[in-house]
Amino acid sequence: MKFGTHSTFIIAEAGVNHNGDRQLAKELIDIAADAGADAVKFQTFQAEQLVSRYAPKADYQIQTTDRQESQLEMIRQLELSIGDHQDLIDHAQMRGIQFLSTPFDGPSLHLLTQTFGLKTVKIASGEITNAPFLLEIARAAETIILSTGMSTLAEVEAALGVLAFGFIAEKTQLPRRGDFDQAFASDVGQTALGDRVTLLHCTTEYPAPFAEVNLCAMDTLASAFRLPVGYSDHTQGIHIALAAIARGAKIIEKHFTSDRRLPGPDHQASLEPDELKQMVQQIRDIEQCLGDGVKSPQPSEWKNRDIARKSIVASQSIQKGGDFTPENLTCKRPGHGRSPFLYWQTVGKIAPEDFEIDQVLDG
Template sequence: MSTFIIAEAGVNHNGDRHLAQRLIDIAADAGADAVKFQTFQADRVVSRHAPKAEYQTQTTHQTESQLEMVRKLELSASDHEVLISHAQSRGIQFLSTPFDVASLHLLTQNFGLNTIKIPSGEITNAPFLLEIARSAKVLILSTGMSTLAEVEAALGVLAFGFTTDKAIPQPGDFERSFASDQGQQELRERVTLLHCTTEYPAPFAEVNLRAMDTLAAAFGLSVGYSDHTPGIHISLAAVARGARIIEKHFTSDRTLPGPDHQASLEPEELHQLVQQIREVEQSLGDGIKRPTPSEWKNRDIARKSLVAARAIRKDETFTAENLTCKRPGTGLSPFDYWQTLGQRAAKLYPIDETLDV
């Protein structure tokens, strides 16, 4: 099973539909499985009093508010229609992350998207999680900034939404749904957890890839990694540790204005990421330790045989002084060394001649 690679366009289109189409082309050309955007109505998501994150202040106008910044990054319903059609024409799956209920319904009801990516910031937004569970078939849940207990609580909401149509949950309903056999089955079939460090760029010392293993062990779900680090090597390490999904921000040009460009891959880097993930997948193999087809031709060349350390006369006794081990490995195995000592040579062995098998 190959890793599902999500090229995260996010808001790197800067509100420009044509740039968004260009990002789809870049993702398709790189060989990514999906290209993902963000769908939101700014006034439904951000209050007038919400501050920017530190990295956003550093990469955008310092005087504008978060709401003003986000408003410029919206994509309209007609934009979505054009982009979804373009993605289909390029043979790449279109995904998006909704940040409000209206945007969720736009994706699932208007455009029929089956898969929804839930961002880390919504993991405690229980009403929204419940609506997502009842609107989408497949969910990818990022877990940045979260404790294990918060992840379990979010999964409880999703399990409740998967298994019941009760409008108003009562105390204990989420826990019971999470613990139920049906809830666990639905979670296994429909949810993938992404480990994530929510900082842009994420410091290597704070990546903690082993937490991905912890998520898999704790919940028995497929896991992956949403990578905000510079470069591509941490994504490759995550694949080697078992990530089933890799998500990585990319842009057409890291020097463009906007909050996420500087922490994103450029086109050639995205291509390298996809190519090298596929190479890592090939390298993982089936886990059975055995000679590979290409190794068989090298075995005799690299291994050694028992050979005459000096000329050995016929009927001379084999000793530690007249035997040694040298390449190639076409003669008697060095494993037979001790059994050969004390025996008599059946013929003359010139120096370096291998003993007969």
């Protein structure tokens, strides 16, 4: 599954860093576009559909928002209206950047896929055990990006089973016990997953501790499911995202904000505009550096081979007809003469001409 023109698809995660302000959300689109990201992503939800009135805040949310405010009250302030979505989608199109959003409930999913015709749906880590919603997403989206934070390998497989069933079964078919496993194990299910799903490794903490990032789990996911794997980065800074590129991440997702000092749950763990731009540029540099894996001289290296390599040269004056010996031969630059690999075949041979000190033997 390929999303853009680069080998790494970069998602600038605006999330809820618009603070419920449409104009700030448009500024975030501008920042993402100016940085060179492939997509800018928001979150689409109806607060009452997402959070019960008894749901507590996460520790990082308590630290960055009003402690007396419930999670539901916090979330209500961060909703985007239908009009907001239309305006933001139009603005993203005008700026030449793909608009994405993560839905958290059925009405929001259908708003994105049916009302606005979005083809790709990003599934948040917290939804990976929400089987009814996963099935609904599989039946509505053409391509899916699935975050796997907080998950075991078995939970990822179970979620993929639901998606596979949603891809290949009739839309009206109700699943029975074992249908998800059967869909996952089938050739047609595996083909559908390979064509339509990318997994994101993720550590769901804000900011994520470096010791708990476990980038090697990307390899485990790729090996276990034979799907493209990317990385949703919640660490501070950009260097871990860059390391993920070197490990083969096909997608990088990173939170950003216009200003880390703004109030709200995610600003403090987000990149500021200059940092986002730097991350995108360095990812593009790393993409070029990865190459095709074939070990051979690069075009710029050819001119340096004779300069950097060595040839067999005379270490003493040698008269024509004399013997080449270990005492009168050595290896020095430049490298356009006889290869040092021929040293042992040269020792004991007769000098065909006079040689001065440092004269290169012809190849």
